Amino acid sequence: MADRMRYLLGLDAGNTVIKAVLFDLDGNQIAMHALDGQTSVPQPGYVERDLNELWRNAHQAIRACIDKAGVDARDIVGIGCAGHGNGLYLLDKDQEPLLGIQSLDSRAARLADELAAGNVGDQLQQLCLQKPWPSQTPTLLAWVKREAPEIYAKTATVLLCKDFITYKLTGRLVSDVSDMSGCGMLRMPDCTYDPELMRLYGLEDALGMLPKLLAPSDVVGEVTEEASALTGLCPGTPVVAGFFDVVACALGSGVVANGQASVIVGTWSINQVVSAEPVAASEVFMVSGFGEGRYLNIESSATSAANLEWYVREFVERNGHHDDPFGYCNQLVAETEPAFDDPMYHPFLYGARLGSEMRAGFYGLSGWHTEGHMLRALYEGVMFEHRRHIEVLVAAGVRFDDVILSGGGARSPVWPQIFADGLGKPVTIAACQETGALGAAIAAGCGAGVVSSYETGVERMTRVKKSFTPDPALRDYYDRRYQLFIELGADLRKFWSKLRNA
8 A cells, every 4th residue: 555646535515516526645636526516495594405415416526536536446545524514404313314404594593683682692602602693503403493393303413514424425423523613512612512502592402413523533434335336435445524614624725823814715704713722702703623722713704705606697697698707707807996986895695794684785886887896896895894804803812914815716816916905914825726625635634544633734735826915005995995894884784674674
C-alpha cells in the first residue's frame, strides 16, 4: 500500500446539491461529480426534500466521481461527509425516512419567537449559546411535536443531513459534535446532550431519539456490502462522523487557528472566527464546537449568494438567453462605476437574522439605472449583510486581522474585491473551490490515520489562490452606503411586519 497512491473522499451535501470529491493526500482534487436534487415547497414557508432521492444522488455522485478519477477504490483510505446544518431529518423505528426539512424552512417562525421570548429564551441561550430560530433542528422538532403529532409519534431517530448519508454508507446512526452544537442540541461548552436543554424546548421525551454523538474525525464504521454495490466503494473503507458544513468549509479553506476568520459566500452568509473558548454573547447567532479547545463563533443567515442564484434563475436564464449567466452578471458589475446614489438592495429573500418577516427589495431606482446598477446593488447588499454579521462578532469580543473567503461567491472575479473594500480587511481566496468536501476529507484523513491532526491536514492540503487588498479610496463610500443600508432596513421593519401579518 505504501507504494500506491492513496486518496480521501469528501462528500458535501448542501440544501440541494450533493458533491463527491476525490483528493490525494496533498489536497489535490482528482475528480468531482455533483448532482442537483429536488426541493419541495408543499406550501409557503415549507422547504422539504425526499431523503431517498438524497441517498440516490449521493451514491450516484460517488460512483461517477470514482469512475471519472479512474482509480482503484481500494486506494481510497477514508471517507468523510459534510452537510448543511440545522433542518430536520427524521427516521422511523425501521430506519425508514419520515420527513426531510431543509435549513431554508420557516414554518416554525412563530414557535421560534415563542420559545425565544422571555426567560426560556435566555435559559436556552445560556445552555446552548443560541436562541431558537425557525430552521433550527430542535425548534423544528418541537413544531412537529405540536403540529404533526402523528409524525412525531413514529419518530425513532433525529438526524442531520450528512448523518443520513453516513447511515446509508455504514448502517450506523450517529451524529457529530460540530453539527449538533451548531443546531442548538448540545450543552455548551461541554458539547453534550442535556435533559434540561431538551426540557426547555418542550422535548424532554425526545432524548432517546438523538443519535450517538462522536467527534468529527471519529470512525463511525465501514462501508457496507450494500453501499459498496451502489457506490463502487470498497467494502470496509472507514467512514468518519464528518462535519457541520461551515466547519468543513473553514478547514478546507485553510482556517484552523485561533483568531482566523472564515467568510462563506454561499446559500447562507456564514461569518465565523475560531477561538479556544466559545463566545457567550446573546447577540452571536451560534457557536459550533469541533474538538477540545476548538470553537467556531458564527454569525449567519440565508442572505448571501442565494440572492444572485435567484436573480440568475428568474431573470438571466429565462428562455436560455445566456451560456454563462454568472459570468454575464460579473461582467455587468465590473463595468458599473459605483456612485453613492446607486440603488440599494436588501438580500432578505429568505428572511434575515434580525427577523423572519424581513423581505428582499431594490430601493432608489431611477430611469437612468441599468441592470448593471441593480446587480452591483445586489453584490453590495450581500456584502453589507456579511459586514453586519461580522460587526456583531467584533462587538462580542472576537478579533481577527484578515479573512479567508470561500463559497460560490468567492469564484466571482469582482465579488472578493467588493468584500475587501467593504469590510476594510485583506481577503484571501482558497485555491480549492470545494472547501466543504476538502474539510470533510481532512477529517477522514485524521480518522484513517494518514493525517495526524487538523493543523497538519490544513497545512498540507490547503493553499492560497489569490489575495485582495482593500482600496482606501473607497472606504468612505462603503461606510456611508453601509450606514444607509442599515437605516433603510430599520425604516422598513414596520412595512415588512404588515406584509407578514396581512
